[in-house]
Amino acid sequence: MEINATLIGQLITFAILVWFTMRYVWPPITKAMQEREKTIAAGLEAAERSKRELEQAQHKSLSIIQDAKRDAAHVVDQAHKRSTQLIEEAKGIAREEGVRLIEQAKAEIGREVTQAKEVLRKQLSLLAVQGAEKIIQHNLDASKQVALLDEFMAEL
Numbered sequence: 001m002e003i004n005a006t007l008i009g010q011l012i013t014f015a016i017l018v019w020f021t022m023r024y025v026w027p028p029i030t031k032a033m034q035e036r037e038k039t040i041a042a043g044l045e046a047a048e049r050s051k052r053e054l055e056q057a058q059h060k061s062l063s064i065i066q067d068a069k070r071d072a073a074h075v076v077d078q079a080h081k082r083s084t085q086l087i088e089e090a091k092g093i094a095r096e097e098g099v100r101l102i103e104q105a106k107a108e109i110g111r112e113v114t115q116a117k118e119v120l121r122k123q124l125s126l127l128a129v130q131g132a133e134k135i136i137q138h139n140l141d142a143s144k145q146v147a148l149l150d151e152f153m154a155e156l
Contacts, residue, residue, distance in 0.1 A: 127155070131148070131149070134152070
């Protein structure tokens with residue numbers, strides 16, 4: 001192999017190219033790669049953090065759902081108790097109203113009975129007066145008076 005000027009020129013040119021590349025081209029590329037590496041690492045770290053936060057959020061949401069279910073069950077329980085209470089109150093009011101209506105009906109019946117007795121007394125007194133008139137008109141002996149009274153009783 002022969003070493004000639006062309007080979008030496010190419011070696012010098014290659015050395016200058018390597019020096020130039022190492023001096024001016026390689027540092028920005030290395031810097032860009034390091035920045036990219038940092039960006040990727042930060043992205044991976046953010047992804048891991050997001051994954052942990054997602055798991056925490058899921059646990060928190062499950063806890064909130066369980067609390068909501070518990071609260072809903074409590075509200076339903078209270079609604080049932082309140083409805084039962086209202087039903088019992090309505091039954092009590094209905095009983096009181098029923099007793100009041102019965103008392104009113106008894107009082108009305110008592111008044112009607114009193115009125116009927118009064119009407120019967122008036123009719124009886126009228127009949128007694130009419131019977132007495134008949135007895136007085138005929139002014140008969142005792143046997144006729146007894147017959148008139150029997151007749152009067154039959155009319156009653």
